[in-house]
Amino acid sequence: xxxxxxxxxxxxxxYTNNITKEQNKLKQTEKQAEKTEAQEDLLEACQExxxxxxxxxxxxxxxxxxDSGLTxxxxxxxxxxxxxxxxxTTEISKGNNGIGVAKMLxxxxxxxx
Numbered sequence: 090x091x092x093x094x095x096x097x098x099x100x101x102x103x104y105t106n107n108i109t110k111e112q113n114k115l116k117q118t119e120k121q122a123e124k125t126e127a128q129e130d131l132l133e134a135c136q137e138x139x140x141x142x143x144x145x146x147x148x149x150x151x152x153x154x155x156d157s158g159l160t161x162x163x164x165x166x167x168x169x170x171x172x173x174x175x176x177x178t179t180e181i182s183k184g185n186n187g188i189g190v191a192k193m194l195x196x197x198x199x200x201x202x
Contacts, residue, residue: 127202132195139191140175140182147174 151170156162181187 135191143178
């Protein structure tokens with residue numbers, strides 16, 4: 090009878106150890122998922138910064154060129170140009186390379202998460 094109880098206790102200890110191991114694995118997986126999510130958020134923020142930077146740079150570059158075009162200068166044309174520039178810079182920064190600012194920022198900050 091005592092041998093059976095010892096066997097049952099050792100089985101319970103084995104189950105408890107397995108449960109503890111599985112809980113530790115789950116905690117590690119959760120931490121890794123949080124880190125991955127944080128890194129994805131960081132990358133997105135870096136890309137948004139690059140888009141803003143590229144948009145400002147494009148506006149300043151455009152200011153150095155004399156105004157010309159097929160249509161006369163108007164507020165509508167300016168608005169269209171601003172929307173086009175914003176969309177263009179957003180799409181450029183979402184790519185793998187963009188102009189490189191997002192990648193540099195991400196590489197410098199990703200280890201701080």
